[in-house]
Amino acid sequence: MSKLIPRDLQSIQAFIFERLLNEDPSARSLALLGTFPIKLDDHHRAPAILRIEKTPFAAELAQSLSSDLLHEVKCIENNDIYTWLLGWFNRKENAPDVKINIIFPATEVHIRKYSAQTTCMIRETPELFHKIVKPYIDKIPPSRTQWVEDILSGKSESHKVLHRDGTKFGYVILPDMKWDLTTLSSLYLVAISSCRDIKCLRDLRKQHISMLRGVQHEASRIVKERWGLESGGLRFFIHYQPSYYHFHVHIVNANYCGLMGMCVGQAHLLDDVISLLEIDSDTGPFILERMTLTYGLGEQHGLFESMNAGQERLREISSDL
Incomplete structure (x- = not known):
């Protein structure tokens, strides 16, 4: 029997809940920790994370929301011209209620990432990068980004690739897993570099400008041709620290501002x-090597303890000036 891939209702119902990792009212999402069997009807189980979020409303459903989709309502309160109700929808194939992201099997790194955590602002000097951050990145096993390699090689998600650049500093553009592939207002694409030696923002050099401009040009062209979004309708940004250390660019609808990863302290335009x-x-030395970068770092991040300790030394230096 092959490994379980939780892609239908029967396999998802095999999930056994253990605890709530996080709830985000602003994103209307929950992150749950539990287990799936390694194989369906097997007693051997492995950790899994289910992230469940409410899907956004599609604009084309506007005319039928009250007349067709609503199945039942219950009034909560009324005050003068204001009324509050709870509502329940009919099941509709083109209007799912939730989007479910599954990580299985999930590692301890995944569990820490999706757990509720306090964020601390960190100042990363070039010295701290070379002393702490770069060794951390270099120790990350290749298995952590195997899914990226599968995309680049065409082994996985090849049907979703919107553009593939095969030049020296090439890349692929495809929908990000955070997008529901339907709602234009929450459009979310990602461009993944095919250069394995570009791990993060600090690795970028002048020779990479053509790649970055190519991402801008091709993504803008694709989005205009496929979805009619005009020039200026996209926001391009790079995370630091990134969620995975293989260089990539985030591409979203310019009006979409609903995710923490778009905030100052992580996103660089x-x-x-x-x-x-x-x-x-x-x-060289190159400008992104020489800069001190300030960003928010969650207490569950693998860099948190060492980088937080490094801040005390920076404060001592500042007080001596």
Whole structure:
């Protein structure tokens, strides 16, 4: 019997809940920790994370929301011109109520990532990067980004690839797993570099400008042709620290602002990064190596303890100036 892939109702019902990792009222989502059997009807189980979020409303459903989709309502309160109700929808094939993301089997790193946690603002000097962050990145096993390699090789998600650039500094563009593939207002694509030596923002050099501009050009063209979104309708940004250390660019509808990863303290606008690279030197040390970067780091992140400890030394240096 082959490994269980939880892709239908029967297999998802095999999930055994253990505890709530996180709830996010603003994103209307829950992250649950539990287990799935390694194989269906097997007693051997492995950790799994289910992230369940309410799907956004599709604009084309606007005319039928009250007349067709609503199955039942219950009034909560009324005050003058204001009325509050709870509502229940009829099942409709093109209007799912929730989107479910599954990580299985989930590692301890995944569990920590999706757990509720306090965020601390960290100042990362070039010295702290070379002393703490770079060794951390270098120790990450290749298995952690095997799913990226599968996309680049065409083994996985090849039917979703919207563009593939096969040049020296190539990349692929495809929908991000956070998008429901339907709602234009929450459009979310990702461009993944095929250069394995670009792990994060600090690895970018002037020679990569053509790749970054290519991502902008091709993504804008694709979105205009497929979904009619005009120039200026997309926001391009890079995370630091990223969720995985293989360089990628996030591409979202410019009006979509609903995720923490778009906030100051993690997201760096691609245009700003390109501008920095344009004024960079040709021989180094390079500008993104020389900069001190400030970002939010969750207490469950593998870098948190060592980087938080490093902040005390920075404070001592500042007080001596």
